[in-house]
Amino acid sequence: MSAPFAYDVFLSHNTKDKPRVRKLAERLRAEGLRVWFDDWVIRAGDAIYLTIEHGLEASRTLLLCMSPAAFGSDWVGLERETVLFRDPTNRECRFIPVLLADCNIPATLRRYKYVDYRDEGDAALRELMEVCRVETEKAALVEASPDHEVGKPESKIVQSFLCHASEDKTAVLDIYDRLKASGYKPWLDKKDLIPGQRWRLEIPKAIRASDFILIFLSKTSVVKRGYVQQEFKLAWEVLQEQPEGTIHTVPVRLDECSIPEQFGDLHWCNLFEPDGFENRLRALQAGRSSPVASEPAARKVLAMDQMAAQALDTQALEQILIGHMMAICGEANQIFRPVSMFDDGIDGEVEFKDNDGKPSGQKIYVRLKSGDAHLRQRQRDQKYIFDVKNPRHLTYWTAQPCDVYLVIRDSAETIRWMNVTAYLKTRRNKQSKQITFDGEKLDAPATWRLRDRYIKRAYADAVK
Secondary structure, rough: OOOOOOEEEEEEOOOOHHHHHHHHHHHHHHHOOEEEEEHHHOOOOOOOHHHHHHHHHHHHEEEEOOOHHHHHHHHHHHHHHHHHHHOOOOOOOOOOEEEEEEEOEEEHOOOOEEOOOOOOOOOHHHHHHHOOHHHHHHHHHHHOOOOOOOOOOHHHOOEEEEEOOOHHHHHHHHHHHHHOOOOOOEOOHHHHOOOOEEHHHHHHHHHHHOOOHHHHEEOOOOOOOOOOOOOHHHHHHHHHHHOOOOEEEEEEEEOOOOOHHHHHOOOEEOOOOOHHHHHHHHHHHEEEOOOHHEEEHHHHHHHHHHHHHHOOOHHHHHHHHHHHHHHHHHHOOOOOEEEOOOOOOOOEEEEEOOOOOOEEEEEEEEEEEHHHHHOEEOOOOOOEEEOOOOOOOHHHOOOOOOOEEEEEEEEOEEEEEEEEHHHHHHOOOOOOOEEEEEEEEOOHHHHHHHHHHHHHHHHHHOOO
């Protein structure tokens, strides 16, 4: 078990939102949570950056208070990326977005479910409290239970995934409640997704981890385009992995609709008939008692879950590198800004501060790549080669008013960078899509050295 956290929540916010966030901090503290709020923790004479860094380390959950002002703040961005690169899949729910005001949410955050706190209502506070309770307290309650015995296997509660279109949510919510009352464990996005979880990652995991999948069909869902069709497809793929004769996927008709071709050979039940729900329960009970459906499938699900826990997708790796850039530039007292726009071959910019600690306007652009697959070692001279997949980026980089640096992080967490603008302008073969990567280690001292070169060059140009 990991060491206990000194704080339950860390409130990341912009100064302009301070009055509302203070109110939220007081409400959370009144509910018994240990709250890291800058006005309560940072004292006169403290090093602000180090105090915030320690606060992030000591807090189980970061609440990102989202507003137009927050997304214009370097500090808020640094706090957010620091937490995300430590837990990029957010499996431990250490990152919860909280919407304070209408704003344009960056693409990197849209994958996370947020808590809508715009009206500061009690329902939103309850939702926050559900995910901010300390995990160790829950474990202590389980261990203290008189029914808990170490080494004794727990009886498995059957989980059913409720696959449906959003237009059928009301009808499916009713089935969810009735299944829970009957002793089953239904899984429904509206009920079981925790704020801060990436729904595109959690839904496929829930499908694979479920004992049964209920496909709710209606005249709307069978013709609707969108994510529901992806759920149908994944459900069908999981069905193909089940042993012969297993009851696993059950089509449930909500109205007189047609059955999709992939589920046409499965017997379905009609929920709109008088005994529709009872037929549905009989299917679960039959599958629950089937010896074929137990151990092999359970072992396979466990193996898949372990693989999912180990695998980081491309977006997660990008989040890690963005977090590193934020942390390194923060330590060097420089400014890093991610760029979340079209794929033009630039992922962010570093702006250097002048000798008075103010933004100087001197900057570089960065192209971020994470993972070993981006570099290959050439056999004839053992040099590392970066292959540019989009040739347009080569001319785009050299046309920029600022130098572009290629930043690559490998699986050993070593980060190196290289000025590709200078490389492209001086190399002989202008048509080649290969870059001989000879980057130096990227850390705070390297950032500071580069800052000195750019600031001195700007000063020399000014006095000419």
